[in-house]
Amino acid sequence: QDKDTLVYEEVDPEFSINIDKSTSKEFLIINIEKTNSNEVKIIDLNSNIKKLNTYLPRKENHLYRVDHIDGYFYIRSNSKSPNYKILITDSKSLTNIDEANEIIPHNKDVYIQDFLATKDFLLLQIRNNGLPNIRIYDKKPVVKNAAPIIKIFKYKDINFKDESYYTSMLSSRYTNYDENIIHYYYSSLNTPPAIYSVNLLTDESLKVWQKEIINFNENEYEIKRIFNEVRDGTMVPSTLVYKKGNDFKRPILFYGYGSYGNNTESSFRESLIPLLNRGFIIAYLNIRGGGEMGKYWYEEGRMLKKMNTFFDFNDSVKALLEKGYGDKNNVFARGGSAGGLLMGAIINLEPELYSGVISGVPFVDVLTTMSDPTIPLTTFEYDEWGNPDNYDEYFYMKKYSPYDNIKSLNYPAVFVTSSLFDSQVQYFEPAKYVPKLREYSTSDNPILLKMNLIGGHGGKSGRINSFEERSLEASFLLNLVKKADQS
Numbered sequence: 001q002d003k004d005t006l007v008y009e010e011v012d013p014e015f016s017i018n019i020d021k022s023t024s025k026e027f028l029i030i031n032i033e034k035t036n037s038n039e040v041k042i043i044d045l046n047s048n049i050k051k052l053n054t055y056l057p058r059k060e061n062h063l064y065r066v067d068h069i070d071g072y073f074y075i076r077s078n079s080k081s082p083n084y085k086i087l088i089t090d091s092k093s094l095t096n097i098d099e100a101n102e103i104i105p106h107n108k109d110v111y112i113q114d115f116l117a118t119k120d121f122l123l124l125q126i127r128n129n130g131l132p133n134i135r136i137y138d139k140k141p142v143v144k145n146a147a148p149i150i151k152i153f154k155y156k157d158i159n160f161k162d163e164s165y166y167t168s169m170l171s172s173r174y175t176n177y178d179e180n181i182i183h184y185y186y187s188s189l190n191t192p193p194a195i196y197s198v199n200l201l202t203d204e205s206l207k208v209w210q211k212e213i214i215n216f217n218e219n220e221y222e223i224k225r226i227f228n229e230v231r232d233g234t235m236v237p238s239t240l241v242y243k244k245g246n247d248f249k250r251p252i253l254f255y256g257y258g259s260y261g262n263n264t265e266s267s268f269r270e271s272l273i274p275l276l277n278r279g280f281i282i283a284y285l286n287i288r289g290g291g292e293m294g295k296y297w298y299e300e301g302r303m304l305k306k307m308n309t310f311f312d313f314n315d316s317v318k319a320l321l322e323k324g325y326g327d328k329n330n331v332f333a334r335g336g337s338a339g340g341l342l343m344g345a346i347i348n349l350e351p352e353l354y355s356g357v358i359s360g361v362p363f364v365d366v367l368t369t370m371s372d373p374t375i376p377l378t379t380f381e382y383d384e385w386g387n388p389d390n391y392d393e394y395f396y397m398k399k400y401s402p403y404d405n406i407k408s409l410n411y412p413a414v415f416v417t418s419s420l421f422d423s424q425v426q427y428f429e430p431a432k433y434v435p436k437l438r439e440y441s442t443s444d445n446p447i448l449l450k451m452n453l454i455g456g457h458g459g460k461s462g463r464i465n466s467f468e469e470r471s472l473e474a475s476f477l478l479n480l481v482k483k484a485d486q487s
Contacts, residue, residue, distance in 0.1 A: 008041060008052055013379040021045075022068035023117065023172045029066060032058070035383035040066045042092070056094045064097065069117045073100075076115055081106035082295040086115060086124070103152050104137065111294040116169050118180045121200045122152065125169050130237045130292045132167050132265070134158045134184055136200060158198070158205075162188040164225040164239040166267035170195070183208070187268040189241035189282070190221035213270065220244060221276060223266070228319035234300075236312050237292065239266040240325060242281040251481045252281040252326030254317055258289035258309040259338035260384060261298035271470040278478065281326055287312035287342075303386055304396050310345040317353060329355065330481050334473070336360030337425060337457065340416075344402025344433070347411055356413040356445075356480040358473050361422055361457055365429040366401035367394070376423050403433050406440050413445040415476045417469070419455040427451065448476070 010017055014034045022029055028043040039058035043049055055066055064077040075087040079097045087100035094100060114125040122139040137152045160167060165188035174183045180200040187193040194210035222244050227235040257264050264284050272282050286292040289301025289309040301309040321328050331354050335343045340362020347357055371388045373379050386393030398404055418430040434449040441447060
């Protein structure tokens with residue numbers, strides 16, 4: 001290692017680095033990024049590979065992505081465009097994003113997640129009304145001899161069969177550039193994962209693979225997508241899946257995450273089948289703090305607006321119960337990591353709304369962890385939760401940090417899981433949270449902690465171990481349902 005050449009070192013602890021090749025394979029692209037800012041540096045692989053160029057200097061609240069395709073640099077940027085726009089240029093560096101030519105403008109209703117190109121088409125991974133889709137643009141009119149200057153307006157979207165679903169373009173390594181063929185992934189809460197090949201010239205679509213689920217018939221299950229109004233008037237989407245039948249007074253399990261702009265997708269999960277077959281309704285809530293409804297959805301659920309995440313969850317639960325979905329005596333919730341923070345916050349706010357909660361590797365001691373910059377990820381996340389050195393941010397975090405808001409309340413049954421070697425949410429957070437919750441709870445409901453002594457943030461490795469962990473969670477829920485039925 002001491003003989004290696006240092007190409008670049010980032011000294012700001014808030015930034016992380018990743019590296020990739022451009023689609024053209026002509027450039028190495030180094031992305032230096034934090035929550036709300038990034039900077040791309042490139043190396044021309046056909047030239048001096050030790051020479052590093054800054055493509056566009058970093059700027060607060062500007063995020064962009066660069067790829068080199070068919071002789072041009074394509075850029076996805078959120079400059080004056082919260083949901084992103086696409087630009088193109090032949091320049092190897094820019095001093096300002098406005099020097100590039102905008103070809104797909106910002107749309108307040110459509111969030112651009114990513115892009116991909118073939119010889120004749122530009123494809124966008126988008127979210128529209130909270131659902132993912134693949135938007136296909138004919139790019140032939142864009143490049144004319146010299147600089148590309150024409151905006152693209154003509155497009156088509158791929159149509160999908162389900163009311164709610166997940167789809168994603170596969171990367172450029174699965175794309176036949178010259179023949180205009182791409183591959184995409186598709187699944188829904190009642191459709192096992194499949195991969196499709198699409199000829200963009202003919203629109204011919206072919207299923208090339210689908211996961212086989214033994215003794216599973218997707219026609220036995222139904223999906224429903226429902227928007228619910230929460231306390232500030234915002235309409236929050238949810239997706240329900242259940243075994244077909246007219247009786248909706250069943251045990252109901254709610255799942256949410258709502259952080260980092262990550263999306264809670266309506267994709268197939270084998271682990272749900274045992275609960276669905278035992279009569280459960282499973283509801284996925286797309287609360288603010290996630291990115292399902294666009295960039296503003298994330299902005300409305302982070303930093304000094306984080307309480308919206310927790311209010312959205314509880315209000316959506318109550319709204320769906322009022323609409324007749326689920327048994328009010330058998331209401332359960334589940335979340336992990338930042339979703340475990342969510343679980344801790346919602347039961348501090350409304351403990352008697354729930355019969356039981358599963359909190360996986362939960363980030364429950366927010367103030368203590370965010371006050372220690374030596375813990376992995378802390379400095380990267382100042383723009384997510386806040387920096388305790390700032391007065392307003394400290395006291396806002398104190399409003400919702402689960403450990404700091406435990407009170408003498410009638411808490412539901414709680415099952416907390418953790419791992420001794422978890423570097424993201426270290427074991428001592430749940431280990432101190434559980435005894436305090438037991439001390440203050442005024443109910444007789446069990447509060448359990450399972451500490452995995454060999455795993456990390458994702459639990460034990462290996463498929464069988466994963467089944468064991470999921471079965472324990474299902475057993476926890478089913479035992480509570482039985483108890484509720486007997487009463």
